[in-house]
Amino acid sequence: MKQFPVHNGELVVGGIPLKQLVARVGCTPFYAYDRALLSRRVEELRAALPTRLKLHYAMKANPMPALVAHMAARVDGMDVASGGELKIALDVGVAPKDISFAGPGKTETELQQAVASGVLVIVESFREVSLLAAISKMLGLPARVAVRINPDFELKSAGMKMGGGPKPFGVDAARVPDLLKSIGEAGLAFEGFHIFVGSQNLRAGAIAEALRKSYTLVTELAAYAPGPIKLINLGGGFGIPYFPGEQSLDLTPIGTVMTTLVEEASKAFPQAELVIELGRYLVGESGLYVSRVLDRKVSNGELFLVIDGGMHHHLAASGNFGQVLRKNFPVAIGSRMHAIKAEAVTIVGPLCTPLDILAERMVLPRGEPGDLVVIFQSGAYGATASPQAFLGHPPVVEVLV
Numbered sequence: 001m002k003q004f005p006v007h008n009g010e011l012v013v014g015g016i017p018l019k020q021l022v023a024r025v026g027c028t029p030f031y032a033y034d035r036a037l038l039s040r041r042v043e044e045l046r047a048a049l050p051t052r053l054k055l056h057y058a059m060k061a062n063p064m065p066a067l068v069a070h071m072a073a074r075v076d077g078m079d080v081a082s083g084g085e086l087k088i089a090l091d092v093g094v095a096p097k098d099i100s101f102a103g104p105g106k107t108e109t110e111l112q113q114a115v116a117s118g119v120l121v122i123v124e125s126f127r128e129v130s131l132l133a134a135i136s137k138m139l140g141l142p143a144r145v146a147v148r149i150n151p152d153f154e155l156k157s158a159g160m161k162m163g164g165g166p167k168p169f170g171v172d173a174a175r176v177p178d179l180l181k182s183i184g185e186a187g188l189a190f191e192g193f194h195i196f197v198g199s200q201n202l203r204a205g206a207i208a209e210a211l212r213k214s215y216t217l218v219t220e221l222a223a224y225a226p227g228p229i230k231l232i233n234l235g236g237g238f239g240i241p242y243f244p245g246e247q248s249l250d251l252t253p254i255g256t257v258m259t260t261l262v263e264e265a266s267k268a269f270p271q272a273e274l275v276i277e278l279g280r281y282l283v284g285e286s287g288l289y290v291s292r293v294l295d296r297k298v299s300n301g302e303l304f305l306v307i308d309g310g311m312h313h314h315l316a317a318s319g320n321f322g323q324v325l326r327k328n329f330p331v332a333i334g335s336r337m338h339a340i341k342a343e344a345v346t347i348v349g350p351l352c353t354p355l356d357i358l359a360e361r362m363v364l365p366r367g368e369p370g371d372l373v374v375i376f377q378s379g380a381y382g383a384t385a386s387p388q389a390f391l392g393h394p395p396v397v398e399v400l401v
């Protein structure tokens with residue numbers, strides 16, 4: 001992948017040749033995230049979007065504390081989706097005013113932690129309003145809240161749809177006026193709205209359209225708000241290319257629509273900040289998963305490389321994390337980047353299950369035991385989105401370089 005340079009036929013990560021990095025880490029498999037690439041992604045995104053637009057990092061894409069700390073210094077806010085993520089954000093020193101907490105099943109304890117920390121709670125049900133009212137009273141602190149709207153439209157061509165139609169996320173747009181009324185009656189500190197319609201979209205036009213529609217819906221529901229609007233979080237869902245034929249997202253149409261929306265919002269809601277929240281797009285392309293070839297074998301004419309890493313660390317690359325048809329992530333033999341692609345090979349992990357396939361009939365340079373296999377586009381939804389306890393292998397190591 002072009003974001004990682006190659007020197008003398010060897011991949012370079014964070015300025016370190018791959019074999020040296022393996023020696024530094026002391027084992028395979030591991031995930032490595034490149035700081036410079038993380039920083040560059042934020043800079044490029046900011047250059048393409050209006051200055052006044054706020055950029056949040058959705059931590060569930062990659063909650064490694066060192067990476068979160070790196071991102072915290074570069075974005076305007078952090079979106080967490082559990083008490084555990086909230087703890088990491090607070091521990092790395094993100095200011096509570098810059099943290100928001102979303103999720104369809106927040107426990108009473110998590111709501112209490114959120115109010116006691118002073119972070120913004122993204123309210124997703126009527127139940128949360130009554131619990132927050134009781135918690136606010138008990139702690140003597142009014143809960144800061146924004147309402148997550150389940151919109152009456154869907155994000156076209158999103159990998160995962162998270163809004164529109166029957167959804168567990170947020171409150172249906174038609175019921176939001178009632179929810180706003182109950183927030184006002186409970187005396188909670190209302191701050192604004194949140195809409196997140198879907199994830200992993202590579203069509204800029206569809207994203208731009210969803211941003212526009214989300215903003216329009218907010219302007220309609222704003223009439224029922226119990227106080228001034230201080231925050232309009234329009235979500236994101238920006239995708240990254242994983243599979244052959246996929247292209248990087250074109251930010252131009254998104255920048256154009258956001259410039260208009262920022263302009264409109266500054267007139268309609270002078271106190272409001274416009275926010276987008278991105279996970280995968282910010283971190284996905286900066287990371288790779290490195291493992292070592294253990295064995296090379298042929299079965300009934302098909303060549304297999306067995307590596308020491310597998311689906312227990314990288315569920316997404318095995319095709320078992322929200323993929324309908326299994327496709328190959330970009331894979332390379334990291335120490336033979338310039339070698340001729342000589343053979344079609346199926347790369348499997350060490351687990352006793354036919355699901356543990358990392359690459360299927362991929363044409364690569366000849367790989368031998370000891371060689372390093374690298375899976376690109378692995379910075380998001382990797383370690384923490386995988387069944388690490390499956391088959392009792394050690395948990396994966398993660399480094400930021």
Ligand SMILES: *Cc1c(COP(=O)(O)O)cnc(C)c1O
Binds near residue numbers: 102199236238280380
């Ligand atoms: C998962 C999630 C995100 C991040 O999605 P990406 O596709 O990784 O950008 C943002 N906001 C909410 C509410 C989410 O649930």
